[in-house]
Amino acid sequence: MRVSVPSLPDALLRPAADAVANTSITAAEATTRIADFLTRGKGSTAVITGAGVSVDSGIRAYRGKGGRYLNPNYKCVAIYHELMEDTARGVAFRCAWLRSFLGYPPVRDAQPNPTHYALAALQHGHVTSDLITQNVDGLHAKAVERFWPKSRIEEQILELHGTLHSVRCSHGHVISREAFQEKLGMANPGWKEYLKNLEQTGDQPRTNPDGDVVLPEGTRYDEFVVPECPKCLRDKQHNTMLKPEVVFFGESISQGVKERSFEVISDSKQLLVVGTTLATFSAFRLVKQAVEQRKPVLLLNEGASRADNLLGIEHVRILTSAVMRDVVRKVLGVTAESDIFPELLNSGIVKLPPEDPDDGLPTPPRL
Template sequence: MKMNVGLTLRAAKGCWRLNLSQQCAHGSIGLFVPPSPPVDPEKVKELQRFVSLSKRLLVMTGAGVSTESGIPDYRSEKVGLYARTDRRPIQHRDFVQRAPVRQRYWARNFVGWPRFSSHQPNPAHWALSSWERLGKLYWLVTQNVDALHTKAGSQRLTELHGCMHRVLCLACGEQTPRGVLQERFEALNPTWRAEAHGLAPDGDVFLTEEQVQSFRVPSCARCGGPLKPDVVFFGDTVSPDKVDFVHRRVKEADSLLVVGSSLQVYSGYRFILTAREKKLPIAILNIGPTRSDHLACLKLDSRCGELLPLIDPQ
């Protein structure tokens, strides 16, 4: 599938404006969702029974729950970032050790942020939020960094890999909202402009090296240290405290439902292993195979936003 998404950022009368191609603005909802068979009524009944029997249901979500909101993932066949481009996500060590890498990252993120931050929850996010309100969902663990579960109202939530809507100082640990940093970027780069093509799962866009060389990156307002999104980059690890916390939630649960994740990354897969050790029933809703299909008592290949609203959590 060929994707042609154009973004242009420019200053006009003191205001920054992001122009998106019509294709991106109106056609991205299904652009990143891989094809799937029609919903099987019998499978719906099986998932309904799985949920109905659960009293302390733990749900773990991945990028596949957000593709219907217009956010691409990495691994989906034909439509994921790996399938569409030869681009690869930034590595933690490169970001921490090299100032030019941070400059390139923040320039691209600055251009992509207005689009990324505007994404809204889809029916899957709203369904899981309602399950929590009704007392069915015991805990929600997401591998996503897009804040869409929070926007949908989920509160019993662990963001395993952090959230792009927060920024962290690598020196002093000061945490600030990402929107505040956007304003500092604008103040430091009043005449900088760039045109980018393509969107990545973490709000990144694609720019040339020439475009980013003049981009100025602010330091921490408190100590002058380098700034980083409050997320776990590839090559980094989830904090032991957070891992232990999620392990406890899994051990307290009586069943586990995976939604929109291939479970290829060990940071999420490890909790499936814990569920197996506790002999918890495992169900998986994901388009395409996952690393844990052989451990699941139920596997469904459907759109998350199409299937989850069909389930009655009461």
């Protein structure tokens, strides 16, 4: 079975790059266009976000500048049928967990940036309705967790591709990722010490949006131990087939999430798409749905996207961080000075990923 990593073909990238080079827009012009679009939505604008939104939080985008998926030699951490088959290919399974064990802490510790908080302000002010994110970092929820009850977060933020913050076994048991991360460390003390040294020295591995890191050639994966599901053990079953609760390549989005995403688009009057190339079909089909339903769509993304050739889409090619706070202030007016809006609009860290494209990490331990 062959599963291709979704990416953008050169035939799309070249024309889009030319369009960006030949079309400039100021932050003020972009702010006005986006604010006018949201005002026309009258509180019923759905939002779709992608990895570009989390770049300012220190998490690299897969397909942006230096993105891993623009490298034709890149091999993703695993595809679903390799990850969950209980066969001799278990090395791939252990490879996935070792890389995730090292890559999870930077995602866990990442903080929302100004764009996350600006989008949260738009939702809180009922300018936008539901938000669908392709990201598995949980940063949209983290931006509002101090202000919204958990029920509202679950109702208004749909994680299309799941979350890195929990683990699911092949029998359907869900476990806290933090608890399972601790079990992984206890089962692999050499790697636990290696990770501790990375954190102490600040040698953060190059982390991709799904918590995957790339380790040097020759890394031994075959002895990495994946603990058993504790809930299965309570039922006197032995089961080490677990995975982060994210949608891997070759795996289908659950029917419930798929149907809910379609409903969000159908129930909205228009769609704002932010920080994504739409290379994955699960998000692209939602944009197509909106277009087919003759709903206005505005795409805010600095670079190329899979939707660039779709008719009826308004494009604003600029960094989200350059405009989103001002968009909120322009749309809300004096309301932006009341309630929790001042705190939201003054919150957010900016910690760009390192420019160094190398994946170099300290030599892994010899176990």
